[in-house]
Amino acid sequence: MEGKSEELEGEMEVEAYRRLFPLQFYERHLSDSVRPDARPLNKARPTSIVPAPLPSADASAMVKIGNTTMLSGIKLEIMFPSSDSPDEGCIAIDFHMPPICSPMVRPGRPAEAAPVISQQLNNVIMSSKLIDLKELSIASGKAAWMVYLEIYCLDADGALFDAALLSAVAAIAHLEIPPVCLNEEGRVVSSQGQAETNTDNNGNTNNSNTEKRKLTLGSIPFSLTCLLHKQYLLVDPTDEEESIMPSLLTVVLDTSGHLISLYKPGGPVLAYTSTTKNCVALATRRVKELEKILKEALSEMDVIEN
């Protein structure tokens, strides 16, 4: 196979060679420390955050990493807190991969990757203590906010988890809790402009303000997916790269430098200590980049609103 492919190389068009011998095609590039899209191995694709694209949602964000596009939106609902934790709200994270996102997803058949990424997001957001659930309480034991965070993949072109996490974090950072309070009949009403009546009814005014408030966020998690192939380490792989070389390692670090997740689900390449350390170092660098991008996007969001 090896010899044959070398022979054919001379007389074949590049695009045909890429389709017939994808692995050899990539290895030729990797040996020159470059990728077919002209990126060096340790460079992520250009990343951008579109602030608040959905006016009907309570908060939203769209993230693009290269072609990978994620749209996340938050809807707030009021719920009865559970008896185990009467002064805590709840957050439900759902990740969707509609058929339009990739030729691999067919209508009527849910994508296998979707529940896995959904679970991973849930694990990372809970582990990082990004949101203090106590802040979502309206009145202890009576009412609390339920945050429905939905992330839609619009274009799946590799490193899905990185883009999904960034869009989720951007939406959460932008979320503003509307001012509400509990009236005498036990109903939740908007307390905007009712400052006087509100302060008179003592006892159930906890956490109810008269102005929209943002959540105080803990340290923010950012992730980087690395692809391992032989001795090479490719940062932020595209879909094509992921399908040809299946060993992935995702590192999630938060802004204070804690490791939130080191996720490697199998794969033919084993990760040794030095490789793992390299991935963590690359992720540390990426966290700084993403932090800056997020900060810029958030200040842009504030400008739009005011």
Place this chain on the structure above:
Amino acid sequence: MASYFRRKKITFWPCGFRISGDTIVLAAVYGPKAGSKKNESPEKASIEVLWKPKSGQIGKAEREYEMILTRTLQSIFLSTIHPNTTTSVIIQVMHDDGALLPCAINAACAALVDAGIPLKSLAVAICCGITESGSIILDPTKQEEQEMPAFAYLVFPNSSLAVLPGTPPLIEGEPVEHGIITSVTHGAMSVDDYFDCLDRGRVASAKLSEFLRKNLAQSQIPNHSSKAS
């Protein structure tokens, strides 16, 4: 620093296997059966994992376990030997008392060996928990898992017994059995703690791999001729 193993046992049943401490998982292997799944290469053998929870419907967490288990087994599975076939691994959770995924991986491995499916090596799975004080506990129970700020599930290949004399070659300055096949973590920990977990996990997995090897060798000798047909 506390590190311990709960007593482990592999029981070989006619249909499957049970690896127990207090967590009990039954793994059954069927295959290789003809035909491969859709979207899979007909030139390779495929492996599928069906996760059956103890009660209720399969949820997102179980789907994630299914995916991790499938990809972990794929990495030790020789997919070129029986092309265009599927091997099914069915995991039935009997009791969950912590470290469920590592237990399922160990059970699935033992079942694959008993079914005579050729493997590159065994996968040895282990759970390391990090306590508030920063010490590392191996193989925590369910209660410990919930109370601990962080824990990691790690899977390593087992050490190979070479026919050739001398030490086996090192890869990146480390023996093969130090490479991570799978790593899943929960909770926030410092980077150093994770590498500490790796070191301890490797030491523990060496013992576990010896134990697996010994048990598997014993089980092949008596009353297993009935499976040959």
